[in-house]
Amino acid sequence: MSDQSCVYIKKEWDIVAARQMGRDIATKVGFGTVDQARIATAISELARNIYLYAGSGKICFEAIETVQKKGINIKAIDEGPGISDLAQVMEDGFSTSGGLGAGLPGVKRLMDEFDIVSKSGEGTTIESTKWLR
C-alpha cells in the first residue's frame, strides 16, 4: 500500500489537477492509454459532482497492490448536502447525465468497483477501484 494523495476541489480548474494526478498514478500502476482515459473520465465525473453539488471536497488516490493484482483506488469525499435518493442517482438516464451516459452510472461503468455512502446534510463519499488486467 502506498500513501494517499489528494486534490482539493473548489473551482472548476481543480478538476484538471485531479485528472492529472489520477492519470500519473494510473500510468505508474501500469494502465494503458485506453484505461487511463477511462480513469481520467471517471475522475472528471466525480470531481464535477463535488464542484457542482457539494461546492467543495477532495479526490484522493491510492495505488493498490495485493498478491494477485494491482489497481488504482479513487475516493471522492465531500461534506455537501448529501444524496437523499441513491437509487435514483444510480439510475440510467436520470440526473446530470442528460442522456450523455455520464454521471455516477457512467463512473460505475468506467471503473471495476464502485461504492457510495451518503448522509443527508453530512456529505457523500464515493469509492471506486479499477484493476489492472
Add this chain to the structure above:
Amino acid sequence: MNTLRLDLENYRDLLAEYIRTKDERALYQAEQFSKQSMQQNISPEEIINVHLRSLQELYPELPDYILDSFDFLMETMMSYGLAYQEFQALREKQLELKSEISVAANMQKTLLSTTKPEIEGLDIGALSVPAKQMNGDYHHFVIDDEGSLGVAVADVIGKGVPAALCMSMIKYAMDSFPELRMDPKYILGSLNRVVERNVDSNMFITMMYGMYNTEDNTFSYASAGHEPGFYYHKERDEFEEISAPGLVLGVSPDSMYEQYQKQVDEGDMIVLLTDGVTECRKGDDFIEQEEILEVIREYKDLPSQEIVENVYKYFERLQDFQLRDDFTLIVLKRDV
C-alpha cells in the same frame, strides 16, 4: 465472406489493405467491423486504440505528434462510448418493461373478462379492443336473480396502465353488488361513491349502465357522463340517440343519476359504445355520427356479434389499422 475477427491483427491487415488499394471492399469490411464491435460492446476508445496500434505497427516511424493526437481523439470520444452504453442499458430496461406490461395486460384480460350471456330472444354482440396493450375500456354482463341482463360500458378518461388499474377496481366493486335486481341509477350511484373515495381526483370514469328486462322487453338505462349510445327502431328504420344526464363517476360524492326506459320491439337494436368508436379519425378529422350510423345500418341484418366485428373492421381500416383510443362496441338486438 469469412467472419471478421475483432482483433488487432485483423484490423491492421484491413487497414493496410485499404491504404494500399483504396478499395471499397476494405471499407465494407470496416463497416462490418464497426457493427460487430458494437454487438460486443466494444467502445469507441478501444477502436481508436486498435487503430493507433495498427498504425504503429504499419508505420514504425510515425512522428510523435501524430501518435499524441490519438490520445486527444480518444479523450474526445469517451462520452460517445458512455452514452452508447447507457443507451444499451436503457434499451434492455425498456424490453423488460414491455414484457412486464404484456404480462399485466394478460392479467387484466383475465381479471376483467366477462362472458357474453346466451339469452333467449336477445342477440348479443360485444367487442372491446385496446389501442395500446392495456385496455381503459370496460364492459360487463351480468344476469340478475330474476333473469334480466345487466350491461355496463365504461371508459376511464386516460389511457394505459393507470386507466387499466382503475378499471380493475370498478370490476370488483360491481362484483360485490348483491345479485338482487338493482336499478341502473342505483348502480351508478354506488359506483360513483366507490370511485370518488378510492381514485385520484384527476381520474374520471364514464359509464352507461343498462338493464334489459327479458320478461317485458324493456331496456332501462342511466349514464354517468358516458358517450351516448343509439337505439334502432326497426319499424321506422331510424336511429335515435340513447343518452341520460349525469356526472361522470368520481367527481362529486353525492351525484344522482336519472333513469330512462324504452320499450324494445322485435328487431329493435340497442348500440352501446365508448368514445373510441365515435372519435375515430379520418386523417385529422373526426368522423361524423352519420358515418357510424351508416356503417351500423349496413350490417344491421347480420347477427349481433358479426355487426360489431364488421363495424370494428371498418373503423380499423379507416384509421390505417392504428387505433387511437380503446374501442368498445356492444349490440343488443331483440330477435324477430
